[in-house]
Amino acid sequence: xxxxLAALVLTVGVGxxxxxxxxxxTITAVPSRATETSSSSSAHxxxxxxxxxxxxxxxxxxxxxxxxxxxxxxxSMPDHASxxxxxxxxxxxxxxxxxxxxxxxLDKALSETRADMVSYNGTPGGxxxxxxxxxxxxxxxxxxxxxxxxxxxxxxxxxxxxQ
Amino acid sequence: MSTAHxxxxxxxxxxxxxxxxxxxxxxxxAAAERQATTASNTAQAQAQEATDAxxxxxxxMKGKTAESVSNGxxxxxxxLHEQSVHYNTVSAWMADARGVVAGAKRRISTLVRxxxxxxxxxxxxxxxxxxxxxxxADLITKYRTDIDQVAAKLxxxxxxxxxxxxxxxxxxxxxxxxxxxxxxxxxHADPHASMASYTGSSGxxxxxxxxxxxxxxxxxxxxxxxxxxxxxxxxxxxxxxxxNPTLAGLIAGSGPSGTPASPSTSAKPASTPASAPGGQxxxxxxxxxxxxxxxxxxPRVPSLPLPDLPAAAADIATAVSSxxxxxxxxxxxxxxxxxxxxSTGITPGTSGTPPVLPAPPGGLAPIGSLPxxxxxxxxxxxxxxxxxxAPNSGAQTPSPASPPSAPRxxxxxxxxxxxxxxxxxxxxxxxxxxxxxxxxxxxxxxxxEAQLHRALATLRHAFDDAGWGQPMTVARxxxxxxxxxxxxxxxxxxxxxxxxxxxxxxxxxxxxxxTPVAPELCGSLMVTDKLTSLIPRGWEVEGVLSSVxxxxxxxxxxxxxxxxxxxxxxxxxxxxxxxxxxxxxxLSTFARASIGSTGVxxxxxxxxxxxxxxxxxxQPRGYLDxxxxxxxxxxxxxxxxxxxxxxxxxxEKYLSVQQSEKxxx
Numbered sequence: 001x002x003x004x005l006a007a008l009v010l011t012v013g014v015g016x017x018x019x020x021x022x023x024x025x026t027i028t029a030v031p032s033r034a035t036e037t038s039s040s041s042s043a044h045x046x047x048x049x050x051x052x053x054x055x056x057x058x059x060x061x062x063x064x065x066x067x068x069x070x071x072x073x074x075x076s077m078p079d080h081a082s083x084x085x086x087x088x089x090x091x092x093x094x095x096x097x098x099x100x101x102x103x104x105x106l107d108k109a110l111s112e113t114r115a116d117m118v119s120y121n122g123t124p125g126g127x128x129x130x131x132x133x134x135x136x137x138x139x140x141x142x143x144x145x146x147x148x149x150x151x152x153x154x155x156x157x158x159x160x161x162x163q
Numbered sequence: 164m165s166t167a168h169x170x171x172x173x174x175x176x177x178x179x180x181x182x183x184x185x186x187x188x189x190x191x192x193a194a195a196e197r198q199a200t201t202a203s204n205t206a207q208a209q210a211q212e213a214t215d216a217x218x219x220x221x222x223x224m225k226g227k228t229a230e231s232v233s234n235g236x237x238x239x240x241x242x243l244h245e246q247s248v249h250y251n252t253v254s255a256w257m258a259d260a261r262g263v264v265a266g267a268k269r270r271i272s273t274l275v276r277x278x279x280x281x282x283x284x285x286x287x288x289x290x291x292x293x294x295x296x297x298x299x300a301d302l303i304t305k306y307r308t309d310i311d312q313v314a315a316k317l318x319x320x321x322x323x324x325x326x327x328x329x330x331x332x333x334x335x336x337x338x339x340x341x342x343x344x345x346x347x348x349x350x351h352a353d354p355h356a357s358m359a360s361y362t363g364s365s366g367x368x369x370x371x372x373x374x375x376x377x378x379x380x381x382x383x384x385x386x387x388x389x390x391x392x393x394x395x396x397x398x399x400x401x402x403x404x405x406x407n408p409t410l411a412g413l414i415a416g417s418g419p420s421g422t423p424a425s426p427s428t429s430a431k432p433a434s435t436p437a438s439a440p441g442g443q444x445x446x447x448x449x450x451x452x453x454x455x456x457x458x459x460x461x462p463r464v465p466s467l468p469l470p471d472l473p474a475a476a477a478d479i480a481t482a483v484s485s486x487x488x489x490x491x492x493x494x495x496x497x498x499x500x501x502x503x504x505x506s507t508g509i510t511p512g513t514s515g516t517p518p519v520l521p522a523p524p525g526g527l528a529p530i531g532s533l534p535x536x537x538x539x540x541x542x543x544x545x546x547x548x549x550x551x552x553a554p555n556s557g558a559q560t561p562s563p564a565s566p567p568s569a570p571r572x573x574x575x576x577x578x579x580x581x582x583x584x585x586x587x588x589x590x591x592x593x594x595x596x597x598x599x600x601x602x603x604x605x606x607x608x609x610x611x612e613a614q615l616h617r618a619l620a621t622l623r624h625a626f627d628d629a630g631w632g633q634p635m636t637v638a639r640x641x642x643x644x645x646x647x648x649x650x651x652x653x654x655x656x657x658x659x660x661x662x663x664x665x666x667x668x669x670x671x672x673x674x675x676x677x678t679p680v681a682p683e684l685c686g687s688l689m690v691t692d693k694l695t696s697l698i699p700r701g702w703e704v705e706g707v708l709s710s711v712x713x714x715x716x717x718x719x720x721x722x723x724x725x726x727x728x729x730x731x732x733x734x735x736x737x738x739x740x741x742x743x744x745x746x747x748x749x750l751s752t753f754a755r756a757s758i759g760s761t762g763v764x765x766x767x768x769x770x771x772x773x774x775x776x777x778x779x780x781x782q783p784r785g786y787l788d789x790x791x792x793x794x795x796x797x798x799x800x801x802x803x804x805x806x807x808x809x810x811x812x813x814x815e816k817y818l819s820v821q822q823s824e825k826x827x828x
Contacts, residue, residue, distance in 0.1 A: 056358040058345045062771045065262045065340045066361030068372045079363030097765065111343070111361040116266040119339035123316045124309035125274045132273035153174060157272040161168035163193035163261065 046091035047099045049144050053087055056080075057100045059108035061162030067115035075126070077117050078133050083110060086137045093147035105160045106140050109133070132157070170268040173275045177282050179306045180275060183314035187321075189265040196257035196342065203250035205634070205711065208688045208779040210243035252375050255338055256328050260321065262340020267317035271310050278306035330378035337374055345768075346775040347785060603729050604722055615639055615708045618648050619718050620726035621666050621733045623710055626652075629662040631770075633777070636690040636709035637669070640702045647702075649675055651694035653777045655685050655790055659739055660770070661797060661809065666733035675699050682823040686786045688779050691716075740808030749807035749814075753798055756814040761792075766800040769793040787827070791820040 058064075071077060083106065092099050113133045117126060136154045143150050172184050217236035220229055285299035297305065326334035343357055351357040359367035605613035619637045626632050633653040640647050649672045651657045656678075657671035665671075672678055677699030684693050691709045698704055709717045726732065757763070773793040776786055798813035 056355040056362065056364065058354055058358055058768075060765060060768045060771070061345060062775050063342045063344050064361075065258065065265070066343050066370065067262075067339055068341050068370045069337070069339060070369075070372060077363065079365075080359070080367075081363075081365055083362075101765070107358055107362055110363075111358070112262075112265065113269065114361070114363060115262060115340050116269055119263065119266055119320075120270050120313065120316060123270065123313045125270045125313060128273040128277040129270055132276055153276070156171040156173055157269055157276075159168055159170060163168055163190045163265075 049090040057104040059104040066111040192261035199254035206247035213240035258342035259338035263320040330380040664735040740812035744807040769796040
């Protein structure tokens with residue numbers, strides 16, 4: 001009974017993936033998962049990280065910060081595509097929800113870092129911040145590839161927390 | 164509220180940061196931001212009530228009296244509306260403050276990390292005998308200087324926000340950071356699309372810079388009109404700072420004029436409580452308050468016409484008194500305290516010690532940071548103040564002058580904003596106050612009324628604890644010899660979230676048999692209306708009590724706190740759902756619910772969405788859908804915890820919302 005139940009919940013969870021993601025590959029998980037309900041030990045479906053990233057996942061908070069100000073010409077900024085490049089090809093053994101949440105935090109950090117780049121443009125540290133953010137994305141990439149959270153000093157600066 | 168989620172200071176083995184780590188807390192600003200938003204919503208709700216009341220008066224009554232009553236309502240409505248706009252603006256500036264603080268921390272952290280790496284490498288070379296340029300010492304100097312500059316920029320930014328908040332002429336109206344909701348809003352229907360804009364996805368439209376409305380001139384700041392003249396000891400000093408009032412300073416010191424005073428106050432409580440200069444300060448603050456007290460003219464208006472009024476009158480009276488109420492309410496908070504020493508917040512920023520924020524007594528405001536009790540200037544001044552407008556110059560009292568800023572602290576203080584701008588609607592200012600009422604206010608109430616107070620306080624407490632605090636109302640209703648206590652909330656009709664247990668005998672309105680189906684009221688912040696308009700047939704309302712301050716029949720925050728601290732809460736033992744639900748039953752109900760659903764999100768996300776969708780005026784499109792999703796995720800969560808009773812409860816709620824959605828369509 002419990003097993004079936006878990007399967008049911010899982011199925012519904014995967015179905016949710018479809019909601020935000022248009023017709024992406026993650027959906028294909030639904031039928032296959034549904035048919036193998038009780039054999040939970042079978043090979044785990046790997047999550048295509050890039051596909052999830054493309055859906056602009058939201059952080060699990062009521063809001064996040066960004067900037068409306070115009071980006072000064074010539075300023076190098078991280079953006080959605082530069083992050084996508086780093087994440088390209090990663091398949092995560094983590095659950096789709098976990099991946100989506102992780103990427104939601106990353107989206108939040110990206111939006112905030114971009115706002116910092118504009119707002120603090122007049123001060124030193126632009127290059128450092130660009131580099132540091134990149135390191136953070138690399139760190140997330142490793143977490144995703146391994147399917148688990150990994151402690152890092154970067155967590156202090158990019159807390160996975162709402163304010 | 165806790166600062167636990169703030170960006171933490173990085174490892175810094177070479178001491179690059181020094182004392183440049185910002186003392187402000189971005190979470191505290193986020194909390195202030197939310198409070199301001201709530202206040203704005205409340206004001207808006209009340210404005211609506213007043214407008215409705217005016218309309219009602221127009222349609223139900225004729226003649227001079229009616230006209231003056233209805234004008235009174237309209238006047239009140241427009242004032243409330245304006246307040247709502249101001250609060251919204253305050254909220255946007257709080258978001259900006261939150262952004263610049265977090266931004267400075269991120270930038271400093273990254274400088275530390277990158278700098279530490281480079282320095283370490285240079286050192287390694289030097290130790291092995293290879294000279295490098297720049298040397299490790301040079302690098303240390305460089306990074307320290309860089310970090311100084313970032314910290315200085317933060318100071319400048321906070322000052323600018325302070326000026327904007329104070330309505331200083333020429334102050335910026337475009338924040339650097341903008342808070343973007345993860346739930347659909349009128350401006351951003353699709354949160355994913357706005358995320359794309361803010362993260363620079365190719366093809367996504369670039370966000371449009373927007374301008375905030377101007378804030379009213381804060382009474383205190385400018386020093387120009389220093390109305391405070393009468394008593395203000397300090398007035399003169401502050402202006403000095405005009406140059407550079409950090410947000411912190413501003414808030415702390417009620418702007419320039421107040422500034423000096425506040426430090427002293429805040430300093431005091433710490434050590435010499437009682438001795439506080441009560442008298443003076445009070446005077447000082449008074450002017451500001453008076454302003455609002457005056458404005459609402461209408462207060463009493465309603466009572467006059469009452470005799471003639473049709474039944475509608477009662478409602479109206481409620482509406483008005485509520486609008487008026489706050490104004491009064493506002494004042495109140497500060498006064499009560501007066502019995503106590505300084506802590507009562509006479510000084511703007513210092514507001515009495517409230518509570519909410521983790522700050523130490525002296526202060527909430529950014530000022531708060533306690534330790535450095537700044538120069539206590541206040542004594543000297545009185546004399547000077549006569550000559551206010553003249554900028555600082557003359558006045559300069561002792562030391563404070565240069566150490567330009569008021570000490571900065573982690574937090575922003577709504578109390579100050581409220582007082583300074585005279586914005587007051589039902590802001591729920593947590594007022595823990597130290598004054599323990601000698602005798603509990605319910606002591607001389609009829610038992611049934613007292614019980615209603617206990618029930619409401621109990622619910623507020625339970626909801627707050629579970630992170631679901633919101634405007635709510637309870638009522639005692641009666642049919643023949645039966646009586647019941649029912650409640651309505653802003654979320655849904657009468658939401659009962661996971662983690663909340665109810666006192667026995669208190670039931671959600673929508674669980675009363677015979678409660679009319681009213682999907683169109685789901686999510687409305689007008690909780691009293693909601694509740695009174697949905698009483699099942701045959702039942703009569705005996706008493707109503709709401710948490711919306713200012714409404715007639717409301718329980719103030721002070722009363723609520725008093726009940727909590729006096730332990731007058733009812734036992735909460737009732738959980739959601741029936742007992743004895745089996746796994747089979749749960750499974751089949753849940754399955755029935757989830758078939759055909761569009762999927763389940765995570766409970767905390769869906770909860771946040773539903774909380775963010777409370778409304779006034781018109782129900783946002785898709786509200787019921789959001790509500791349904793929330794219930795389904797709640798059900799899924801209960802399933803995964805193996806809590807069958809709750810799973811069935813939430814599944815059924817989901818189904819019933821779905822059904823009313825279908826009927827509505």
